[in-house]
Each structure stands twice: as C-alpha cells, then as structure tokens.
Amino acid sequence: MIAPGHPHWWAAVVALGLVILGVWWLAALDDLFAARAAGQGWRKDAWLAPVRAGLRHLFKEFRPTERPDYPLWLAAPVLLVGLTMASLTVLPLSPTWIGADLSVGVVFFTAMFALVLVATFWAGWGPNSKYSLIAGYRFVGLMLAYEMPLAITIIAVALPAESLRLGAIVATQQDAYWNILLQPLGFLIYLLCAMAVPFWGLFNVVNAPDLADGTQEELSGAPLLVWRFGRYALLLTLAAFAVPLFLGGGAGPWLPAPLWSVLKILLVSAVLVGLGHWLPRVRLDRFMEVAWVLLIPLSLVNLFLVGLLILIWPELAGKNP
Amino acid sequence: MGLTAPRWAKLRRFAFARPRAFPVLGWGGTNLWHTFLDTAPVDLSRAPHDADLLVLAGEIPESWVNCLLALFETLTLPRLALWLQPGWPCTAPAKIPLGFTMAHGTLADTDWTAVSERLIDPQNPASTPLLPDEPPAPWRGQGDHGQGGKGMMGGKPYGRPMAMTMEDRDNLALDDVPTFLGPHFPGLPSGLELELRLQGDRIRQCQGLHNGFPERPFEPEAIRYGGSGNAPALQALTGKPVTVAELERARLAHHLGWMADFLELAGLHGLAEGLRRHRNSTDEKVIEDLLTAAQGITLRRLGQGIGIIDRDGALRWNLRGPVARASGVAVDARSEDPAYRDLGFAIHTETAGDVWARFRVRTEECRQSIRLLKRAGDAMTSAPEGPRGGFIKEQNGLTTPTAANLTALNEGLTGLEWYEAVLFIVSLDLDMEEAALR
Numbered sequence: 122m123i124a125p126g127h128p129h130w131w132a133a134v135v136a137l138g139l140v141i142l143g144v145w146w147l148a149a150l151d152d153l154f155a156a157r158a159a160g161q162g163w164r165k166d167a168w169l170a171p172v173r174a175g176l177r178h179l180f181k182e183f184r185p186t187e188r189p190d191y192p193l194w195l196a197a198p199v200l201l202v203g204l205t206m207a208s209l210t211v212l213p214l215s216p217t218w219i220g221a222d223l224s225v226g227v228v229f230f231t232a233m234f235a236l237v238l239v240a241t242f243w244a245g246w247g248p249n250s251k252y253s254l255i256a257g258y259r260f261v262g263l264m265l266a267y268e269m270p271l272a273i274t275i276i277a278v279a280l281p282a283e284s285l286r287l288g289a290i291v292a293t294q295q296d297a298y299w300n301i302l303l304q305p306l307g308f309l310i311y312l313l314c315a316m317a318v319p320f321w322g323l324f325n326v327v328n329a330p331d332l333a334d335g336t337q338e339e340l341s342g343a344p345l346l347v348w349r350f351g352r353y354a355l356l357l358t359l360a361a362f363a364v365p366l367f368l369g370g371g372a373g374p375w376l377p378a379p380l381w382s383v384l385k386i387l388l389v390s391a392v393l394v395g396l397g398h399w400l401p402r403v404r405l406d407r408f409m410e411v412a413w414v415l416l417i418p419l420s421l422v423n424l425f426l427v428g429l430l431i432l433i434w435p436e437l438a439g440k441n442p
Numbered sequence: 443m444g445l446t447a448p449r450w451a452k453l454r455r456f457a458f459a460r461p462r463a464f465p466v467l468g469w470g471g472t473n474l475w476h477t478f479l480d481t482a483p484v485d486l487s488r489a490p491h492d493a494d495l496l497v498l499a500g501e502i503p504e505s506w507v508n509c510l511l512a513l514f515e516t517l518t519l520p521r522l523a524l525w526l527q528p529g530w531p532c533t534a535p536a537k538i539p540l541g542f543t544m545a546h547g548t549l550a551d552t553d554w555t556a557v558s559e560r561l562i563d564p565q566n567p568a569s570t571p572l573l574p575d576e577p578p579a580p581w582r583g584q585g586d587h588g589q590g591g592k593g594m595m596g597g598k599p600y601g602r603p604m605a606m607t608m609e610d611r612d613n614l615a616l617d618d619v620p621t622f623l624g625p626h627f628p629g630l631p632s633g634l635e636l637e638l639r640l641q642g643d644r645i646r647q648c649q650g651l652h653n654g655f656p657e658r659p660f661e662p663e664a665i666r667y668g669g670s671g672n673a674p675a676l677q678a679l680t681g682k683p684v685t686v687a688e689l690e691r692a693r694l695a696h697h698l699g700w701m702a703d704f705l706e707l708a709g710l711h712g713l714a715e716g717l718r719r720h721r722n723s724t725d726e727k728v729i730e731d732l733l734t735a736a737q738g739i740t741l742r743r744l745g746q747g748i749g750i751i752d753r754d755g756a757l758r759w760n761l762r763g764p765v766a767r768a769s770g771v772a773v774d775a776r777s778e779d780p781a782y783r784d785l786g787f788a789i790h791t792e793t794a795g796d797v798w799a800r801f802r803v804r805t806e807e808c809r810q811s812i813r814l815l816k817r818a819g820d821a822m823t824s825a826p827e828g829p830r831g832g833f834i835k836e837q838n839g840l841t842t843p844t845a846a847n848l849t850a851l852n853e854g855l856t857g858l859e860w861y862e863a864v865l866f867i868v869s870l871d872l873d874m875e876e877a878a879l880r
Contacts, residue, residue, distance in 0.1 A: 158712025159719065160732070176457035180450075180562075182518040184491065187577070187600070251621055255643045255860060323709070330488055330629060330707045331864040338489045341518040345492060401741045402709040404861070 132220055136209055139383075143361075143390070144353040145171050150391055154398040175346055183342030186248045194247020197336075198344050200240040201351030205358050208233035212361055213287050215371040215378035226287040227279055230362060231272060234318050237355065238264050241320070241327055241336060244348065248339035256335025259326045262405050266412035267317035267324075273420035274307045274314070277427045278366045281438035291370030296439030299369040303430070303437060307423045308367045310416060315359035315393060319352050322397025326405055328352075360390035454562045458520070461494035461561060462487035466510060467632035468535075469655070469875055470528040471500030472670035474546075476699055476718055478526055481549045482557075486706075488628045490516040494561055499526040502535040503656055506625075513626060514538055515573050522561040522568050530666055539567040608641065611857075616641045625654040629703050630867055633874035636855075643860040651852055655878035660840045668828075669844070669876030671696030675828035679835060686781055686818040689825070694811040695721045696829035697804045698729070701736060704801065704868050708744055710736075726812050733805050745798030749854050749866030752795050759850055762843040763831020764803040765870055769795035775832035779825035785817055797869040804871075830871055844877040 148171035156164045164170075185191070208230040210220030223229050238260060245257015278300055279285050282293035294300055301308045320327040328335045340348060364370060364385045371378025431438045463484040465475045478497060479486065487493035496514050502525075514523060522541035525534060529546035541560050544552060560566055577600040608618035623636040633654035639647040658667055662680040665673050674689045698721035705714035717732050751761070756769035766773050770793045776782040777789050790806040792799035826833040831843030847870050855863055 155712040155715070158710070159715035160728075161716075170460075173457055173460060176453060180454055180457050180520070181492070181494075182520075184516075184518045251619065251640075259643070325709055326861070329861070330709065331861045333627065334489045334492075337492070339491050340489075341491045398710070398712050399738075401705070401738070401744050404744060406859070407743065 133206075136206065136220065140206065140209065140354050140357065143357040143386070144350055146387060147353045147357055147390055147394055148174070150394045151397075154395050158398045175350075178342060178346035178349075181342045181345075183340075183344055186250055186339045189249050189339075190247045193243040195344055197240045197244035197247060198340075198347035198351055200236065200243065202347060202354060204233045204236040204240065205351060205354040208358055209361070211287055212358075213291055213365050213370060214382040216288060216291075218379045218382075219288065222286055222288040225285045227275055227285040227290070231275060234271075234359075235268075237318060240351075244336035244340075245327075250339050252332040252338050253336050256327045256329065256332050256338075259329075259335070259405060260320060262409065263317060263320060263324060263326055266405075266409045267314045270310050270412060270416040270420045271314035271318070273417065273424055274310045275366065277304055277307050277420070277424040280424070280427050281431055283438075287365050291365045291372075293439050294369045295372045297437055299372075300367040304367075304423055304427050306419060307427070308363070310420050310423070311363060311367065312389075312393070313416070315356075315363065316396065318359050319355035321352075321356050321393065323400040323403050324408075325397075325402055329402070356393060357386070357390050360393055361386045363389045451562075455558065458494060458558045458562050459483065459555075460485060461522075461558060462492060463495040463497045463524075464488075464490050464493035464517070465497050465499060465628060466502070466506075466513070466626050468498065468500035468502040468506070469532075469667055470530075470670075471498075471526070471632065472699070472873075474499040474526040474528065476721070477549055480719060482552070483554050486628065491518060493517050494521055495557075496521065496523045496538075497526065498523060498535050498538070498540075500528045501530075501532040503654065504536065505656060506654065507536050507538075509625070510535065511537055511572055514568075515571065519569055520561050520564075520566075522557070522566060524557070528666070537572075539572075541566060541568060608646065610641045610644070610646070618646060625652075629707050630864065631872040631874050633878075634867070634872060638855070640860075645855050645858050645860070645863050648852060648855040651848065653874045653877055655874050657878050657880050660879050667875065668879060669830075669842075669873035670699070672828040672830075672833075672873075672876060675826045675833060678824045679826035679833045679840075681824070683822040683824045686785065686821045686823050687815055689823060689827070690811040690814045690818065691722075691724065693829045694724065694729075694808055694815070697808050697811075698732075700804065700829075700868075700871050701801075704865075705736060707864060707868060708741060710741075724812060724815055726816075729808065729812060733808060737802075737805055741801075742798050745801055745865060745869070746794070746796055748797045748862045749858065749869060750794070750796045751850050751854060753793075755850070755853070756795065759853070760846050761831075761850055762846050763827075763829070763871075764800055764807065765847050765850065766831065768792045768799035768803045773832070775825040775827035776823070779823050781821045781823040782814075782825060785814055785821065787814065797865050800869040800871075828876075830873060830876065839880045842876045842879050844872045844874070847872060848877060 149168045152167045152170045153164060211223050211226035211229050213219040213222065241260040242257045245253045279290060281303065282290040284290065316322050317324045328337050332338065337345060337348060364382050368385050371382040373381035460483050464487045467475055475497065478499065484495065490513055496517055523538050525540050525543045527543055527545050534540060534543065542557060579600050605617040605619045607615045610616040619640045621638045621640045623638055624630060625633050625635045635652040635654055636648060637650035638645050639649060665676040668676045671692045674684045674692050678684050698717050702714040702718040705717065713735055717736065720728055720732060723729060751769045753770045756766045756771045761769065761771065762773060767789065770791050772789045772791050774789045776787055790803060790810060792802050828843065834841045851867060851870055851872065854866060858866060
C-alpha cells in the first residue's frame with residue numbers, strides 16, 4: 122500500500138511510472154557505456170536514444186513468420202513484463218512504500234523470476250524459426266546453472282531476519298549490519314545471477330549475435346518493443362531487489378527512505394549495465410561447470426558461515442544475546 | 443501499417459533519424475560497408491525483420507537476385523534499399539527497388555536526412571510487396587501440420603524436409619534438423635552457404651559448402667575482385683612490386699576490421715565499434731589500447747579449446763596465413779623476401795591451434811605491422827602475402843588462402859555446438875570473394 126489511504130490502482134500507476142523511468146535510465150546508460158567502450162567519450166543526446174528507439178518500434182510494422190504459434194509468441198513479451206511488475210509488488214522502497222509486504226515475499230519474487238523460463242521458451246518456440254528455438258532452449262541451460270546459487274544466496278539473506286518478509290529483512294539490517302557487510306560473498310553471487318536472469322551482457326546467450334538476435338530474430342514492431350522493455354525492466358528489478366536484500370533498503374542520512382532506495386537501485390543497475398559492455402559473453406558449458414562446481418558450494422559456504430556467525434554473535438542479526 | 447497519417451510525420455522523422463541497416467556484401471563490399479558504418483548515422487541490424495535499410499554493398503552477383511528479393515521482403519515497413527556502388531563501373535542489382543545509389547567515395551557528402559525522408563515516405567516503391575504472399579513450395583505434407591502418417595515422419599511440408607530421429611553422441615534418439623547457414627549472416631563471411639544437420643544446437647554433420655560468389659578468373663588488371671585487404675598482395679603477385687608500407691597498412695586495417703566482427707559476435711559491441719573506427723589508423727598508442735582491451739582475460743576463456751586444428755592437420759590440409767601460424771606452422775611469404783629480412787621480420791606463431799590462438803596471432807601481427815610501418819620507409823617488396831595468407835600462382839591458375847583454409851572448415855565443424863561453430867568460422871577469416879578467384 123503506497124501511503125495508506127490511497128487506492129490500489131494508484132500504487133500500480135506509480136510503480137509502472139517508476140519502472141518506465143528506470144528503463145529509460147538503463148537504456149540511456151546502455152547507449153552511453155557502448156559509446157564509452159568505443160572510445161567516443163560521453164554522448165550528450167544519449168537520453169534521447171531510448172525514446173527514439175521506442176517510437177521507432179511503434180512505427181515499425183509487425184510481420185508474422187510462416188505458421189507461427191501466435192498465442193505463445195505474442196504472450197511471451199507480455200508475460201516478461203507481467204512477471205516483472207508482479208515481482209515488484211513485494212519490493213519495499215520504504216516500510217510504507219510497498220505494494221504488499223507478503224509474509225513469503227522472498228518466495229514470491231523468486232517464483233516470478235522462475236517464469237522468465239516460460240517467457241523465453243515461448244518467445245523461442247513461437248515464431249517457428251530455428252534460431253529462435255535454439256535461443257529458447259539455451260535459456261533452459263542458463264537457468265539450470267544460475268537458479269541454485271541464486272536461491273541459496275537468497276536463503277542466506279533471509280537467515281539473519283529469520284523471516285521471508287522483505288520488510289523484516291530490511292528492518293533487521295537497519296537494526297544491525299547490512300547484509301553486504303555480513304555476507305559479501307553472497308552479494309557477489311547475487312550480482313552475477315542478477316545478470317543471468319535477464320540474460321544480460323556476458324550471459325546474453327538468448328538474444329545472441331551468433332543466433333541473429335535469437336528470440337528477437339523474427340520480432341518487429343510493438344511486440345519487439347514490449348520484449349525489449351521487459352528485458353530492461355527485469356534487469357532493473359534484479360538490481361532493485363539487491364537493495365532490500367543486501368543494501369539496507371531505504372537506510373541513509375538526510376534524504377527520505379524511498380529516495381535512498383531509488384538512488385541505490387539506480388547505482389546497482391548502472392553497475393550491471395556497465396559490466397555488460399566490458400565482459401565478453403560466457404560459454405554456456407563452462408558457466409554450467411562453474412555454477413555447479415564453484416558457485417553452488419560457495420553459496421552453501423556463505424549460508425553456513427552466516428548461520429555460524431549469528432549463532433556465535435546474535436547481535437550481528439540485531440538480537441540481544 | 444498504421445500511423446502513416448501526415449500528423450505523425452514529425453514523430454516518424456524523429457524515430458527514423460537513426461535507422462537500422464542490414465548488410466549484403468558483394469564484390470568489394472566489405473570495405474564499403476565498414477566505411478558506411480563509420481559515416482552514416484545508422485545502427486547495425488542482425489535480424490532483417492527489424493531492419494529499415496537493406497544495404498547492398500559492392501558489385502552484387504546476378505545469381506543472388508532471387509535470394510535478395512526474399513531477403514528484402516523480410517524487412518518490415520518502412521524499408522528502403524541502398525546500393526553502395528564500388529569504385530568501378532558495374533550494373534546495379536536487379537529487381538530490387540533501390541531508394542538510393544551511393545557512388546564510391548561520396549558517402550561523406552551524403553544528405554542523411556534525405557535518406558530517412560525517403561525511408562518514411564509511404565509512397566516509396568519499396569513499400570509495396572515484391573513477392574506474392576504464398577508458400578515457397580506446394581504443401582506436400584500429411585495431416586494438418588504435416589505430421590504425416592506415423593509419428594513425426596512423412597511428408598515434406600512446403601518443400602521442407604521433416605526432421606528425422608537420429609542417435610546422438612550420448613546414444614539418445616534426437617531429431618536431426620536440416621539447417622542452412624548463410625549466405626548473408628551478419629558477421630560471417632558473405633557468400634558462405636553451409637548445409638548443416640543439427641541435433642539440438644550441436645552440428646552433427648556439415649553436408650554441403652557453397653560459395654555464393656561465382657568463379658572469376660584472376661586478371662592482373664583487375665585486382666579489385668580479390669577480396670578485402672588483398673589488393674597490395676595481389677599486385678605483388680602480378681610481378682609489380684609494392685611498398686612494404688602499403689602491404690602492412692592493408693594487413694593492419696584488415697585484421698582490425700576482422701577483430702571488430704569477432705568482438706561483435708562475442709557481445710562486445712562498443713569495443714568492436716572502436717576497433718572498426720580506428721582500423722585505418724596507424725597511431726601506435728590508440729591501437730595498442732584497443733588491442734589490450736580486446737585481449738582481456740575473459741575473451742581468452744571464450745576462445746580457448748574451441749575449433750582446434752593441430753600442426754599435423756594444418757600441414758596435411760596445406761593451411762595458410764594466420765590460421766596455419768596459429769597451429770605452429772611457420773608459413774609466411776614475407777620471411778623469404780629480402781626487404782622484410784632487412785627489416786628484421788620474424789614469423790609469429792602460436793601452438794594451441796584454437797580460436798584464441800588465431801586471435802592472438804592476428805593481434806601480434808597488428809603490433810608487428812605497426813613496427814614494420816615505422817621502419818619500412820619506401821622499401822619495396824614482391825611478397826604476395828595478404829592478410830589471410832600467401833597467394834600461390836600455379837600452372838592451372840591461382841590458389842588462394844581462403845580456398846586452402848576452407849578444407850579446415852569442412853573438417854572442423856562436425857561435433858561443434860552452434861556458438862563454437864560460429865566462432866570457429868569467424869576465426870578462420872574466410873573471404874568467399876577471394877575463394878572465387880581462379
């Protein structure tokens with residue numbers, strides 16, 4: 122309930138507005154970093170580029186392929202945006218600026234992220250095209266790699282608060298230590314997975330150049346706009362959840378809590394977008410190996426360490442010994 | 443298509459001020475396309491569905507017409523075809539309604555607002571369908587979806603063979619899907635057509651390899667058909683000496699352009715753009731910075747162990763150029779040339795023979811070229827060593843490095859996964875124009 126007393130649709134409108142602004146920010150940054158990597162300095166009109174790209178998609182015709190699976194193909198971009206918006210309902214910008222502080226908030230948003238698999242596979246299957254199809258099942262491989270480390274890391278975050286409610290996780294950090302200090306290893310694993318979920322940068326095996334843009338290959342016009350918007354929004358969401366999970370939510374001096382949350386979200390998302398331009402893409406087979414041989418054990422070690430620390434010094438989790 | 447009403451004109455103009463271009467590279471097209479990317483306010487498009495401009499660069503072989511018509515028809519409206527004319531007289535690409543023809547060397551003076559005006563003009567001839575909206579072949583399947591009589595077998599829906607089940611390397615029964623790659627896949631050699639059999643995204647077999655460029659006899663007066671970066675080496679082959687500086691500048695520019703294509707496929711668009719933009723520069727510091735960035739440690743992990751050609755294979759298949767040198771075969775026509783010997787030229791080789799080794803050989807050769815350029819002065823040479831390797835004139839014609847290295851492609855593709863295959867193909871640096879020389 123964004124500020125008690127307002128109707129629910131108001132929360133939805135505010136959330137959508139914030140996401141659109143966030144996506145604008147990410148798309149403009151994406152352009153800036155690309156120019157930077159090309160050694161061209163900072164582009165002054167970068168903030169216009171996302172508007173131009175969006176309008177271009179709207180003016181562009183949508184043309185179907187031969188015998189596509191229409192319902193799945195066109196539902197995929199909508200699902201991608203939908204699951205993103207749904208997961209954001211449990212994101213607290215402050216104790217009052219939250220859609221719904223579910224007692225199982227953590228479970229809810231991870232469940233929404235699991236649906237990314239459905240969206241990408243539909244997008245790959247739908248157009249009846251080989252490159253898209255390969256891209257679709259590549260994501261299955263990617264998810265097999267990142268899902269376990271991500272889930273275990275998030276469990277470790279819920280541990281100090283002894284709650285799956287995001288509000289409680291933030292409150293515990295504000296009473297004691299931010300999770301980034303308590304579990305830096307977990308934070309790094311989370312950041313890595315935060316790029317894998319929206320198949321961003323080094324994990325872009327789905328909309329990959331070697332598959333002529335993969336799931337985007339046969340898309341054009343408004344559906345492509347929705348798909349691209351959804352992907353940016355998903356990246357923004359992953360960056361946003363790093364704030365209540367690791368960065369103490371809205372904690373900070375002088376400014377009101379929601380503003381602090383937004384600032385932190387913008388910063389984390391900028392880091393993720395920037396990394397995408399400096400790291401070449403991973404090999405899926407290697408990343409699978411790294412995830413299962415290294416990341417899963419590491420995230421388990423992280424979970425174990427956090428548990429041990431809190432057992433020895435309960436004050437680390439804000440509890441009196 | 444909606445939204446073509448005049449009241450939207452201003453917004454449309456804004457939206458298409460930076461259109462997306464899909465390239466088709468004909469004879470002499472590579473350089474024209476790279477120059478186009480440098481000068482024009484466009485972005486590269488890899489998927490024709492979302493492209494606005496079809497850029498036909500260079501002299502387009504007549505045999506491509508039907509394929510190009512189908513390709514242009516894939517571009518959604520608004521769309522426009524441009525022709526970048528090479529520096530020699532030739533006929534314009536047939537049947538495609540050309541919006542603009544840009545003569546060689548006039549790109550810098552082009553009025554780009556006129557191009558986008560033409561693009562968004564609903565009256566432009568490219569807005570009407572070029573081909574009838576009907577299947578490419580008659581329906582010859584059985585059942586509603588061509589599923590045939592039993593299981594997945596039977597029928598050839600719209601002329602396409604159905605996937606048949608085959609045992610894969612893990613002894614599982616997996617569909618064996620006939621797939622075509624090329625001839626206009628952005629980033630891969632233009633004109634290269636591969637007939638592949640895929641199981642999942644693993645290549646079970648490469649069944650056919652065609653060159654879209656028709657064969658062309660080597661004419662000493664017309665070295666312009668020899669492929670990108672080859673002109674000085676081909677001139678040396680005809681017996682007219684060239685300066686070392688010319689030969690090395692061509693090599694440096696070519697290698698940097700190749701690296702840009704490679705990095706695009708590795709997802710490093712910004713860095714690729716930087717390399718492409720500076721490919722004609724000989725400023726040591728600028729290039730060294732770009733090379734260092736490109737050689738980052740993670741790129742090594744991407745290319746290591748993929749597409750290995752061992753020394754024996756390289757010798758057996760008579761490979762040439764950086765591909766052979768990356769497998770430890772020190773073959774380079776420059777090493778026997780007196781001018782290069784005076785400059786202290788030494789062949790750089792690697793031993794791993796994988797994609798990364800070929801990348802390394804080319805980066806080292808870029809550095810070598812810069813060093814040679816600094817010392818070369820006006821030294822003359824007759825070493826026919828192009829950026830892809832040496833040309834050899836034989837009694838029955840010419841053998842080109844690409845023609846020699848194509849053997850490695852045919853042998854090496856089997857068993858690779860899709861992304862490995864694409865990196866492997868790019869790492870061989872094939873130029874089908876060059877391979878068409880006889």
